[in-house]
Amino acid sequence: MAVYTDINEIDLAAFLAEYDIGGLLSYKGIAEGVENSNYLLHTEKGSFILTLYEKRVNRGDLPFFLGLMQHLAGKGIDCPLPVHQKNGAMIGELAGRPAAIVTFLEGMWMRRPTVAHCQAVGEALARMHLAGLDFPMRRENALSVSGWRPLWDNAKDRADEVEQGLAAETEADLAFLEANWPSDLPVGVIHADLFPDNVFFLGTRLSGLIDFYFACTDLLAYDVAVCLNAWCFEKDFSFNLTKGTALLRGYNSVRPLSADEAGALPVLARGAALRFMLTRLYDWLTVPDGSFVVKKDPMEYIRRMRFHRQIHSPVEYGLVLKGVDA
Ligand SMILES: Nc1ncnc2c1ncn2[C@@H]1O[C@H](COP(=O)(O)OP(=O)(O)O)[C@@H](O)[C@H]1O
Numbered sequence: 322m323a324v325y326t327d328i329n330e331i332d333l334a335a336f337l338a339e340y341d342i343g344g345l346l347s348y349k350g351i352a353e354g355v356e357n358s359n360y361l362l363h364t365e366k367g368s369f370i371l372t373l374y375e376k377r378v379n380r381g382d383l384p385f386f387l388g389l390m391q392h393l394a395g396k397g398i399d400c401p402l403p404v405h406q407k408n409g410a411m412i413g414e415l416a417g418r419p420a421a422i423v424t425f426l427e428g429m430w431m432r433r434p435t436v437a438h439c440q441a442v443g444e445a446l447a448r449m450h451l452a453g454l455d456f457p458m459r460r461e462n463a464l465s466v467s468g469w470r471p472l473w474d475n476a477k478d479r480a481d482e483v484e485q486g487l488a489a490e491t492e493a494d495l496a497f498l499e500a501n502w503p504s505d506l507p508v509g510v511i512h513a514d515l516f517p518d519n520v521f522f523l524g525t526r527l528s529g530l531i532d533f534y535f536a537c538t539d540l541l542a543y544d545v546a547v548c549l550n551a552w553c554f555e556k557d558f559s560f561n562l563t564k565g566t567a568l569l570r571g572y573n574s575v576r577p578l579s580a581d582e583a584g585a586l587p588v589l590a591r592g593a594a595l596r597f598m599l600t601r602l603y604d605w606l607t608v609p610d611g612s613f614v615v616k617k618d619p620m621e622y623i624r625r626m627r628f629h630r631q632i633h634s635p636v637e638y639g640l641v642l643k644g645v646d647a
């Protein structure tokens with residue numbers, strides 16, 4: 322559940338008076354999500370999402386996240402549009418937390434994405450990358466390769482509690498990735514967490530991308546690698562080549578991967594799996610049971626890491642690209 326901070330209708334009405342979205346009709350907390358507290362608001366002018374940013378989001382990053390959504394929405398990307406206060410500000414304060422209101426997107430996320438959904442998310446990711454190219458702000462990816470070792474150092478002594486041998490296995494992967502991480506690929510704004518729960522569909526039509534709170538400036542192809550991990554594995558941890566093919570076909574139809582980006586996919590996908598394994602492992606070992614933070618299973622990503630170690634060519638993810646050697 323993700324309502325960490327409680328609000329009441331008196332404080333909320335006072336907060337809404339700063340906006341031009343009409344009076345409050347009703348509000349309720351949204352159970353889904355992990356990082357922040359989200360509320361669905363109904364006002365005289367429509368439906369909105371109110372987010373109270375919790376401790377794990379750095380207040381200084383909010384102008385990047387909200388500015389990015391505004392930029393992308395302005396370029397026709399279906400994503401939430403931040404609502405400005407009457408004084409022009411996008412960030413206010415409610416219940417002692419930084420808070421923002423964004424437009425409500427229709428749709429629902431897919432618990433069991435199909436091949437068609439994977440193709441649609443590939444296309445949408447590429448469109449987002451192109452739309453972000455002239456976004457003027459930068460934000461380093463704190464969870465890219467240089468951020469993994471500090472996370473690992475805080476978890477490694479207890480990693481074998483999750484599975485015997487995990488410490489040595491992860492240490493070897495991390496060393497490999499640190500030595501082989503690409504640095505000369507195209508860079509731009511990436512979503513960095515485009516998991517199924519952050520993509521809405523109305524039927525098979527993709528209706529919106531949400532949750533830009535890990536967005537940053539990094540390798541565009543890394544975002545593709547995140548999506549291969551998040552969308553193309555089945556519950557039994559097998560890689561679904563048909564879904565991989567569809568996702569990559571969708572991406573390439575809008576922004577063709579260069580030969581260098583394609584060639585780097587195996588290492589990028591391995592790194593993306595390690596990144597999500599590490600954050601999950603850290604939470605698994607440090608967040609007390611019964612706490613509000615939703616702990617996700619690191620084993621799901623350990624299994625993906627093992628898969629990626631066996632991959633040597635982007636063709637094994639389903640990429641069909643002239644000029645790239647299998
Ligand atoms: N703009 C939006 N339109 C509709 N629903 C939204 C919107 N933003 C968030 N939500 C709802 O809130 C939930 C949690 O949002 P999310 O940004 O993923 O939270 P967190 O960053 O805490 O993980 C989503 O699964 C969705 O149900």
Ligand SMILES: N[C@@H](CCOP(=O)(O)O)C(=O)O
Pocket residue numbers: 354355356514516518519532597600601617
């Ligand atoms: N997608 C991450 C966790 C972040 O959750 P989100 O609700 O903010 O997308 C994972 O699966 O580990």
